[in-house]
Amino acid sequence: MLKYTEVKEELNINIDKHLNDGFAALTHYWQNHKNGVSQYFKPAAKEYLQREILSTIEDPDQLYIPFKFDIPFPPKQNPKFKFIDLFAGIGGIRLAYQNAGGKCVFTSEWNNYAKKTYEANFGEVPYGDITEINEKNIPDHDVLLAGFPCQPFSIAGVSKKNSLGRKHGFLDETQGTLFFDIARILDYKKPKAFMLENVKNLVSHDKGNTFRVIKNTLTELGYSIHYKVLDAKHLVPQHRERIIIIGFRNDIFNGNENFEFPNLPKPKAKIKDILEPIPDLKYTLSDKLWNYLQDYAAKHKAKGNGFGYGLTDLEGISRTMSARYYKDGAEILIPQEDSNPRRLTPRECARLQGFPDSFIIPVSDNQAYKQFGNSVAVPLIQAVAKQLVKVLEDYGK
Structure with missing residues (x-):
């Protein structure tokens, strides 16, 4: 074959x-x-x-x-459920839900570098701009998954409700944002459940207005809502707080879905556990960059600010890795004896997010840093997936 x-x-x-x-x-x-x-x-x-x-x-x-x-992660045979993967990035959420027994039937991601990484690992190219995808062209699915960007809802974009021929309240409040596209797909496809992931600050964004609109919209669409801020440090050596929003269709579960967020174990992962034994010298900071970071930190410390580099305790956990890590690696620096500190290698970034070493990195270092900084901690999402799938299985019995 x-x-x-x-x-x-x-x-x-x-x-x-x-x-x-x-x-x-x-x-x-x-x-x-x-x-x-x-x-x-x-x-x-x-x-x-x-x-x-x-x-x-x-x-x-x-x-x-x-x-x-x-490929490293082929489609699931004899799956327990079907899901779609929106704002897919490099597939961290897909990987978690495949591991939980699911089969992905549709995916969307606009960034071509992320698409390249996604295809190398899953054998599938995501569709592009979600705003251009008609919800009628998306297959039926049990679970909608989305790590969506956070945008303010206070400034309405170009109205789409006339072209869509609908006048739901959520169209008025969410138009012009990418959350609108999640809402319209939920409204049309009505999956049994969904999971949304976002930064912790979503809760307080725009004085709470953004999260209020999101909750009201999801409730209006007929879902009971569960949400919680979870820290990935319980499963990977990184302090990474994210809000997870789970929803179940009221007309199926009647609000009796008995969903609980996972009880996470005590943190035990350490940065030293994910480090490569002999990293390339190119990851060591130059004297110029190292001096700049130290001067920058000293200047802000004198002003009473907390800005500065993060020299990581190898026996502990790191700060949150962000998409800007490619710039200088300042938030997570690895100390080295008799040398300047170094930034993490792309493979170490993958491990920091809980990706297995079989995960292929087919892009440049800079693109890899952006991709892993934007991704999810896979073990955390998988722990949530296990709880969500348990509800689906209990319903099916």
Whole structure:
């Protein structure tokens, strides 16, 4: 049997040139041709294959060639449930829910570098801009997942309600934001449950107005809501607080879903456990950068501010890694004997977020730093997924 990478070679697919919705449709078709949702992807997949890859396809069955997924995280066989992965990034949430027994049937991510990493690990290219995706073209699913960007709701964008022909309250309050796209998909597809992930400050953002709109919107859409701020330090050596919002359809569970957030173990992970034994010298800070960071920290300390670099205790945990880590690595620096400190390597960043070493990093260091800084702590999301899936399984009994 052919392998996925061999099929791409046979079709002369250079992934850098195919990070578009056409190849997204084809890879989605390949992953879903037998599970009842292939009709959502087949027309676009066939059109793309005919137009961009093959001049003619006489037999529609040529759309799918039996092959084996030779990628780190192939699609789940005999899944317990189906989910979609929105604002997918590099797939941290997908990985957690696949590990919990789920099958991803649709994914969306706008950044091409993230798409490249996603495809290398899952064998699927995400669709692009979620604002351009019609909710009618998304397959039915049990769980909607989204690590969505936080935007203020106080400034309304261009109204979409007229074009959509609906006048729900949430359209008025959330228009012009990316949360609007989650709301319209929930409204149309009505999955049994959802999980949303965001920064801790979402709760207090815009004096609480943003979170009020989110809660009211989700309630208005017919879901009972559970939310909690969880710290990944219980499972990885990183202080990383995130709010997790869980919802279950009222007309299915009647508010009796008996969902509980996971009881996390006492922190025991240490930074030293994720370090590579002999990192490349290029990760050691130059004298110029190290002197700059020290001077910068001293200046702000004199003003009574807390800004500055973070020299990490190897027996402890790190600060929160952010997408800006690529700039200078200041928030998480590793001390070294007889040398300037160094930043984490991309592989160490992956480990800090709980990604297994089999996770492929096909992009530059700078892009990898951005991607892992924007991602989730996989073990934390997986602990939440286990609790959510338990509710679905109890309902099915």
